[in-house]
Amino acid sequence: MSFFAYIFQDWKVNRGNVKARLVLVMFRLVNAINRYILLKIIFFPYLMFYRFFVEWNLGIELPRKLVAGKNLIFYHGQGLVVNYKTVLGDNCTLRNGVTIGHKKLADGTLSLCPRLGNNVDVGANVCIIGDISIGNNVTIGAGAVVVKDLPDNCIAVGNPARILNKVEAAAQIVNI
Template sequence: MGIRKYILQDWHANLVNPTKGKYIVVLFRIAQLIVRHKATKIIFFWYLLFYRITIEWFMCVELSWKTSIGPNFQLWHGTGLVIHPNTIIGSNCSVRQCTTIGVKQDAEGAYSGQAPVLGDFVDVGCNSVIIGNIRIEDHVSIGAGSVVVKSIARNSVAVGNPARIIRSSENLN
């Protein structure tokens, strides 16, 4: 995949997205390209600093360039978002504002270090929390305000706190 195609791989999926989310995703892809090689990290350190200050501090989006995200990623509204660097997100996924995807804290206050894995075609509603060493399989919708602490099977709709599956079907695609 060429540089331009890599950087713009999510643009088409975000064409109907009038918010800053599509720009955040483009800046994220550029940062991912830069950190692939030590030389580009040195040459473009200024961009990585710009990315951190602009995206994390001003836009309140914690989206590390270490995070693995598949193509056609949609980021709606792009604010109040925290995605742990160890998180893996599949292709054709969408995440809405004020969502946290990260590690779980145990009773002693220590963090597990194991972040969630989201499959392909996962739709995460706003104000959702997905934490721990869990897997959200393909074709899953997570309702707004849900707190997900257990894995969710493919072709499911999960809502609530804690999230529970309200619909599951092999034909839900």
């Protein structure tokens, strides 16, 4: 998908959220610049501006190397931290205080980062850490700490996160 298609889709789903729109346009631009070494050299001042403005001033860490699908939504982006090796699927929603990244293993090495499927809704102050997979159509409740895989079509809450409800795929299609 083209750079402009991602921008327009993000713009549409973040209607009414000026901060998210601004940050996502800037994020998609640094994401595109990151693909070519020549563009990195030419747009180095912009890359530094992005890092200073978005990460330091707004408190939103969306690294330029992050792989994020279309229709990324975030609400109240303050304190949002996503590791650059994380993979976000399409139609993901992130709220304030979310941390997604690796964890330190017993041998001192770092684990891989989480992979989120499509249509994942992450509540406020959620921590998702380690080499785990979050399935499609998953809702993670506020304050949850996710350290294990979550299957498709479920709702997870708590510390550590446990599956509260397994939503049937057929019932979810009817509600859409």
